Amino acid sequence: MGTRSVVVVGAGVFGAWSALRLARDGWQVTLVDAYGPANGRASSADHSRVVRAGYGRDEIYTRWATASLTGWHWLAKTSGHRLVEESGVLFLGAHGSPHLDETAAVFRDLGVEHQRLSAAEVAARFPQLGVIGLGDALYEPRAGAIRARQAVAAAVAVARAHGVEYLTARVRPLDETQTTPTVETTDGTRLEADRYVLAAGPWLAGLLPLAVGGRIRVTRQELLYFGVPAGDARFALDALPVWIDFGAGFYGIPDLDAHGFKLGIDRHGPPIDPDAAERIVHPEVVATAREFLARRFPALAAAPVVDARVCQYENTATGDFLIDTHPTWEQVWIVGGGSGHGFKHGPAVGTHVADLLAGRAAVEPRFALAGKSSTAARAVY
Numbered sequence: 001m002g003t004r005s006v007v008v009v010g011a012g013v014f015g016a017w018s019a020l021r022l023a024r025d026g027w028q029v030t031l032v033d034a035y036g037p038a039n040g041r042a043s044s045a046d047h048s049r050v051v052r053a054g055y056g057r058d059e060i061y062t063r064w065a066t067a068s069l070t071g072w073h074w075l076a077k078t079s080g081h082r083l084v085e086e087s088g089v090l091f092l093g094a095h096g097s098p099h100l101d102e103t104a105a106v107f108r109d110l111g112v113e114h115q116r117l118s119a120a121e122v123a124a125r126f127p128q129l130g131v132i133g134l135g136d137a138l139y140e141p142r143a144g145a146i147r148a149r150q151a152v153a154a155a156v157a158v159a160r161a162h163g164v165e166y167l168t169a170r171v172r173p174l175d176e177t178q179t180t181p182t183v184e185t186t187d188g189t190r191l192e193a194d195r196y197v198l199a200a201g202p203w204l205a206g207l208l209p210l211a212v213g214g215r216i217r218v219t220r221q222e223l224l225y226f227g228v229p230a231g232d233a234r235f236a237l238d239a240l241p242v243w244i245d246f247g248a249g250f251y252g253i254p255d256l257d258a259h260g261f262k263l264g265i266d267r268h269g270p271p272i273d274p275d276a277a278e279r280i281v282h283p284e285v286v287a288t289a290r291e292f293l294a295r296r297f298p299a300l301a302a303a304p305v306v307d308a309r310v311c312q313y314e315n316t317a318t319g320d321f322l323i324d325t326h327p328t329w330e331q332v333w334i335v336g337g338g339s340g341h342g343f344k345h346g347p348a349v350g351t352h353v354a355d356l357l358a359g360r361a362a363v364e365p366r367f368a369l370a371g372k373s374s375t376a377a378r379a380v381y
């Protein structure tokens with residue numbers, strides 16, 4: 001087999017890692033993005049993202065997150081950037097939370113280090129965290145935070161060092177009524193290749209309206225960074241782990257790189273247009289966040305917002321990824337549906353895409369297009 005060519009559309013975390021792994025497999029890769037790698041509109045764009053292997057009973061994501069952590073460390077070493085902080089993740093839950101029990105069971109089966117903590121143990125270990133109403137907790141030490149935008153930039157830089165050609169251009173929506181795909185940019189340039197990987201995140205439904213339209217719901221999500229009190233080291237990443245409270249719908253990353261104490265709202269927001277949306281946080285969100293802080297991190301209840309971001313999730317109905325071929329074009333692969341939790345899995349997604357294109361792997365049934373309903377029924381956390 002001679003060198004085969006592939007065009008990857010989208011240089012977010014999924015496209016960047018797909019391009020990198022395909023190039024290492026010997027493919028001639030062109031990576032195209034409308035606005036640039038991890039640009040301000042992309043889902044991969046923030047300063048940080050949570051990395052964790054805990055996923056309830058969804059063992060596949062535990063496996064992929066564990067494999068990905070090795071991939072991230074490889075990328076950090078190769079690029080010379082410090083990307084991951086294994087500061088631990090603390091899952092907070094109600095008493096007898098099935099999610100924590102299921103997470104612990106998968107951790108035991110797969111040998112992932114973890115500790116069960118009672119509310120009293122959490123209070124003793126992390127006194128800056130208020131435990132009123134807290135039932136139970138699970139601590140995953142080999143988890144934490146990744147410098148997200150920097151990590152995508154590093155993946156693209158290493159991909160280019162492996163021969164990937166990067167291009168800033170927008171690909172037009174594909175005409176899915178044709179028997180063969182035509183992939184062209186808005187200036188009319190045709191991008192010819194043996195294979196296409198469409199990793200356009202929240203834009204996937206627009207790119208493939210017939211195949212994907214209605215199967216990915218793009219929701220507005222808000223993130224707030226609160227300034228920590230002066231001279232107070234209790235909210236630094238080495239003093240407090242990343243924490244997730246799925247029941248309350250909040251999660252957070254302590255003061256990474258002195259950027260502020262990050263609070264994310266995980267409940268799905270209203271629909272958003274990723275191209276045109278004004279990314280200004282609604283004041284009601286700040287008020288809701290403060291109510292939560294007053295309970296869980298009382299010392300920050302009155303802290304000022306020092307930064308804020310409006311991002312978007314690209315949700316499949318259940319939250320499972322979408323990684324499959326196009327229903328009529330076997331040379332076109334659809335890679336997306338990160339659904340608010342995809343970032344950490346970038347390396348595993350890239351490996352899987354390279355395996356699929358080489359015929360070394362089959363489509364994972366959970367990620368198949370056929371199973372993707374247009375009715376929201378979130379099941380992955």
Ligand SMILES: Cc1cc2nc3c(=O)[nH]c(=O)nc-3n(C[C@H](O)[C@H](O)[C@H](O)COP(=O)(O)OP(=O)(O)OC[C@H]3O[C@@H](n4cnc5c(N)ncnc54)[C@H](O)[C@@H]3O)c2cc1C
Pocket residue numbers: 009010011012013014015032033034035036037038039041042043044045048049050051169170171172173199200201202203204207221222223264311312313335336337338339340341342343344345
């Ligand atoms: C607020 C928020 C918090 C999150 N928190 C976490 C977390 O803590 N941990 C975690 O693991 N995950 C998290 N996620 C999820 C994760 O960030 C996403 O699943 C992941 O970034 C999706 O990456 P992607 O490459 O599919 O999409 P994107 O990053 O959106 O990349 C798609 C790219 O395609 C380009 N593109 C689109 N259309 C075209 C076109 N026609 N032509 C050319 N280029 C095009 C875009 O410019 C963009 O750069 C979070 C997401 C959000 C929004």
